[in-house]
Amino acid sequence: MHIGLPDPTRNGALAPAVLIVGSGPAGLFAACALLRHGVMPRIVERLLAPHGETRGTALQPAVLEILDRAGLIEPFLRAAVRIRQVQLLGPHLQEIATAKFAGIGCKYEFQCSLPQWRTEAILREHLARLGVKIEYGTEVRAIEEDPDGLRVMLESGGRSETFTTAYVLGAGGAHSVTRHSMQEHLEGATYDGRFIVADVKIRLPSPPECGRVIVGSKGFGLLSPLPDARWLIFVNREEADIRRELPAAEAAIGDFDAAEAGVPDGGAVLVRPDGFIGFRAAPANEATMDALDAHLTTYLVPGRCSRH
Ligand SMILES: Cc1cc2nc3c(=O)[nH]c(=O)nc-3n(C[C@H](O)[C@H](O)[C@H](O)COP(=O)(O)OP(=O)(O)OC[C@H]3O[C@@H](n4cnc5c(N)ncnc54)[C@H](O)[C@@H]3O)c2cc1C
Numbered sequence: 112m113h114i115g116l117p118d119p120t121r122n123g124a125l126a127p128a129v130l131i132v133g134s135g136p137a138g139l140f141a142a143c144a145l146l147r148h149g150v151m152p153r154i155v156e157r158l159l160a161p162h163g164e165t166r167g168t169a170l171q172p173a174v175l176e177i178l179d180r181a182g183l184i185e186p187f188l189r190a191a192v193r194i195r196q197v198q199l200l201g202p203h204l205q206e207i208a209t210a211k212f213a214g215i216g217c218k219y220e221f222q223c224s225l226p227q228w229r230t231e232a233i234l235r236e237h238l239a240r241l242g243v244k245i246e247y248g249t250e251v252r253a254i255e256e257d258p259d260g261l262r263v264m265l266e267s268g269g270r271s272e273t274f275t276t277a278y279v280l281g282a283g284g285a286h287s288v289t290r291h292s293m294q295e296h297l298e299g300a301t302y303d304g305r306f307i308v309a310d311v312k313i314r315l316p317s318p319p320e321c322g323r324v325i326v327g328s329k330g331f332g333l334l335s336p337l338p339d340a341r342w343l344i345f346v347n348r349e350e351a352d353i354r355r356e357l358p359a360a361e362a363a364i365g366d367f368d369a370a371e372a373g374v375p376d377g378g379a380v381l382v383r384p385d386g387f388i389g390f391r392a393a394p395a396n397e398a399t400m401d402a403l404d405a406h407l408t409t410y411l412v413p414g415r416c417s418r419h
Pocket residue numbers: 132133134135136137138155156157158165166167168169227249250251252282283284285286287288308392393
């Protein structure tokens with residue numbers, strides 16, 4: 112049985128009692144949870160189509176337990192690579208510390224690592240099987256209280272719609288219309304600094320099922336395995352480096368200081384931690400990824416690492 116509100120515009124059919132704003136992981140998972148309890152939500156998303164971004168990649172053991180309880184764990188176990196340890200390394204890849212998930216007392220003593228677009232696709236596929244479709248290109252513009260519930264103003268393809276619902280579940284991310292409609296402010300602070308976040312297909316010599324944080328005098332780099340021989344690379348940039356274009360690869364090789372970057376004789380790799388590429392956490396597209404991939408290749412130890 113599904114729960115809803117009588118909708119006079121639908122000849123007595125039930126309108127969804129819950130409107131979910133946003134189809135990121137929070138909105139999609141909330142929809143899965145509501146469906147388990149017999150509530151069929153309506154989900155609107157202002158993007159025209161799903162994104163393809165690699166962020167939010169590490170699903171922690173506690174999140175895996177929640178997915179398990181929701182009956183959703185299997186596709187995540189199949190799609191993700193498992194990270195069982197994270198190494199903290201210094202110059203020359205000297206080990207400073209290693210954190211292992213073994214023995215933490217959870218059912219899943221590892222992180223599942225996969226791009227956020229894949230996480231969202233898994234949740235969307237589950238919802239589609241249960242008959243829920245995401246309404247793309249539909250933006251919530253305002254939410255007001257109404258004697259019958261909440262009046263929500265939607266806009267889709269230049270057309271406006273007013274929709275009354277009992278509950279609005281605000282999953283619109285950081286700049287949420289739901290939060291604004293309640294005169295609430297997002298608490299918290301933004302980290303200082305500028306970072307490169309990239310998803311690249313390269314082969315890196317690294318222990319299996321291991322994430323690495325490598326610190327040097329100019330900053331840090333995070334290397335985290337993803338499915339399909341890809342890596343999430345997160346590197347800080349120098350504040351002063353505001354270049355928006357890549358330097359020529361030859362010039363970059365000339366700049367490269369292997370010892371500073373922590374590349375040992377035994378062969379390993381680090382993206383130079385002083386910032387060398389001109390985008391800030393940009394969404395991946397062919398051009399930026401090709402440029403970054405080519406550029407990263409210049410930082411690999413020849414013969415030890417190779418690009419696929
Ligand atoms: C570059 C980058 C790198 C990141 N890296 C990491 C990481 O390494 N690890 C990590 O844990 N987290 C990371 N994050 C954060 C992670 O992506 C977020 O925590 C996560 O996406 C939050 O999920 P969410 O569902 O709450 O919101 P979102 O994923 O932001 O989804 C909100 C959705 O709501 C839609 N929306 C917003 N307003 C409206 C509206 N009015 N009407 C209709 N739709 C609306 C948006 O289009 C969006 O699709 C990163 C974020 C960014 C930007």
